[in-house]
Amino acid sequence: MRWWGWGDPNHLSALDEHILGHLRATVGVSDRPRPPVALAAVRLAPCRVHRRALDALALILPAGGVRTDHLARVLHAAGKGYPDLLRLRAGEPQLSPDAVLYPSSEDQLRSILALCERESIAVVPFGGGTSVVGGLTPLSGEHAAVAALDLTGLGQITRIDRQSLMITAQAGMRAVELERQLAPEGLTLGHFPQSFEYVSLGGCAATRSAGQASTGYGPFEDMVLGLGMITPTGNLNLAGYPASAAGPDLRELILGSEGTLGVICELELRVRHAPQQQLYEAVLFEDFPAGCQALRELAQEHTAPTVLRLSDLQETRLSMVLAGGGALKSALTGIYLGARGHRDGALAILGFAGSEVQVDVQRKRVLELVRRHGALALGGKPGRAWARQRFSGPYLRDDLLTHGVMVETFETATKWSNLARAHRNISESVRLALGHPQSPVLVLCHVSHVYETGASLYFTVITRQREGAELEQWQTLKQAAAEAMIDSGATITHHHAVGTDHARWMGDEIGQRGVDTLRALKVELDPAGIMNPGKLLP
């Protein structure tokens, strides 16, 4: 992973002159490129962990298991949120871990937590490193130092139960590696967030992740049957029963705990038979409300396809530009202009997965329903184009940052009866808060997860960076977005989690009694407060 941005260091820029030209004409771009500084120029504070403690940690861990070198500390200094990238690219991370620890067994994990508690070292569990909400910021809280706990060494599948369609895996395993190992078994987990190529299973559990196919496979929390968490006060091991009425479901307290209660070390997960066929296609609704109405019916009739995404007018327009002279544009301008006499619309991607018969039956039912809502079928090309690009959005963000363009995303969910209002209020609030005559703001939105009772809304905001005040600009955006969500009766996050960025709105989300309850839970499991301080709770 690039220390200053997303993904594979060898990835080539996808930002061609066509896209850049469009951005220059709409939001504006910087006159000169603003690349990241060199790695050596990144400024870190001196390591604060005592030699004595480092030696003790080295005795617990295998050779190379304690690192305090520049690269390790930079790579664990932040997640991949917009402010993280701003700071890293400038060579000034907000903070950095004093040490990075690489355990490879649960015993080592237990010993690390005991030692860190004794030595007053805060611990930040670190999986794929993809948090976009400040969940990995190495805050030391009231402690003398802070260590990142890199879980890469806990990366195995330990059991496959084909009959029950359950597997047991260690928390540091990457989702992409899990799928690679399940493929020869004819199995799949089915969890494909945009960050799929990097996320770890423990990270997905700790943040209640949802993937692009979660309409079909369910959000990550629905896949988790059993959990093992090591806390500073002992192990919480919850066996994976298919269902139980034995009291409150403690798994649901570990899911979403964001490393603040302990380290998730093992997961029992539901898997499924890998689909024989996967098929993506696109349809175009006349407008966003018509598309939402169709999505609602699909969800409530239990016929929603595995992947179901609906872009609003603004996002559909930009998709056409990004597609260049490609399939989507010709489809849109050709079919839609011809049929309707205007070129706007709301693009939907439908992804089907299953046996050939299942896909065929479901596809017919879905297309029939969306046609009843006025949708035009655009065929497979735009769908396949989406599928090819489905994990590459974060690369584009890096390229845009180089050209002085801010790209930030945030997301929410609300019930169907409230969706149109939330979409309007949030879009409008963000536009008002950020925009001024010299700097237009693009606010794009799509629905990406549907439920019987409601849906998610995923916003992308694109505007010219306010040079020299980039962080203040971002804070303005976050505040406007969060307050608009709360005012609109929508959750402050559907699948990005809380981290540092959303912590101050937790009282709005679950009430003061809810916040106090979570605090009491933390005091019980982590009385010294070493686990990921400053996250989740205000």
Add this chain to the structure above:
Amino acid sequence: MRWWGWGDPNHLSALDEHILGHLRATVGVSDRPRPPVALAAVRLAPCRVHRRALDALALILPAGGVRTDHLARVLHAAGKGYPDLLRLRAGEPQLSPDAVLYPSSEDQLRSILALCERESIAVVPFGGGTSVVGGLTPLSGEHAAVAALDLTGLGQITRIDRQSLMITAQAGMRAVELERQLAPEGLTLGHFPQSFEYVSLGGCAATRSAGQASTGYGPFEDMVLGLGMITPTGNLNLAGYPASAAGPDLRELILGSEGTLGVICELELRVRHAPQQQLYEAVLFEDFPAGCQALRELAQEHTAPTVLRLSDLQETRLSMVLAGGGALKSALTGIYLGARGHRDGALAILGFAGSEVQVDVQRKRVLELVRRHGALALGGKPGRAWARQRFSGPYLRDDLLTHGVMVETFETATKWSNLARAHRNISESVRLALGHPQSPVLVLCHVSHVYETGASLYFTVITRQREGAELEQWQTLKQAAAEAMIDSGATITHHHAVGTDHARWMGDEIGQRGVDTLRALKVELDPAGIMNPGKLLP
């Protein structure tokens, strides 16, 4: 509700001479009937609540809202578990509430909890009164007295959101009354436990109830989107978002809390369009393992019907006897004897619900799959017979008690790969623990809820009561069953909850760290410990 047993006082006995004769020949029955004592003969301890506190409660509540009369105290002295009935019928309830309180608003609820905390009065929330695990036993814990909090007065639907298929209802509302009010709207909740005619919504949430149609509609916890709970330390109000990643899911802490943390007062629930058609039919598998295999495939291919139950050989045999000369027996003896040359088998009930087209399509797929597993279709008659009798089991239990026959049920769930072993171990352990040469034991079992990863097992044990040692006999059964479940890797309860009966095995279920975590949450929300003491936690 009968004070000494189940249901409508005017219900007529269903125990005909045919069934009694069969029981006489198998497990044996008492020589003379053992009816319950008269109401006036039920012995209660004197009310321990101070006059001063009663007067203060009367000021909080509407007229008639504080009762200390004999009938009210007897009616709230217990749930409907086997030991509850033993004691009530003998006129010696284990305990009785000192007073019964009938709030009709949340403000009254808050005031009651504050007063009870001040006056050291324990509080047992009381919904439909149907707990079969001692969840309603009026234990006072360390307090001076105990009051039952009857929630009948909080029984309204307060909001219907047709677009989101969500309703808001008060916790005291009965499930049967909710369905009655939803029917004209064309909506249904779809929660039909055997206790459907009495259970309250709050009770279903507090105990993680599952219904006979939960394979189609999901267990009760899946229907709950939002929750309001009044605790002695304030309100926990959780809004009903379709999904959220804003930290641990506190709803899952309230679900299953069994009144030990506070009083659930309001629920936001997912509803569905009422099905146009409902259709029940029966099929017969050659044996239980063949049936389990088919159920597993139905669950894992997502084609399971709304109701799906599979009886083992023992339960199938008794079903034939209970059906007398009826449809099931003639179907079984006719079709099955003719086709297979022997009369044993594993009976399955399939219930379909949906539009005519949906039912038709699904029925074809299901019948095709079960036929591949060797099932014979028995047609609609045995299915409809089951549907007619689906809520009447508890009446039969009362009748059998009168004849000195013990009937106890318990249930569990485990993963598919473990189901056969758990079925065998639990059946055998119970038979060994209870049986002796003079007193045979019938152990019947069915699967009633299926999941992708596993299924429930619901056991019914029928044997002659050990007269004079009925409670000891029951304790022997409970212990044997629970220990066999734990040894078999199965949960101690799938949908009956914990109450007093299963509390001592919670450490086996969630570990000592899990128990301590629940205790810490209780201390946070109910520091004085007035809420339903002695339940859930050992």
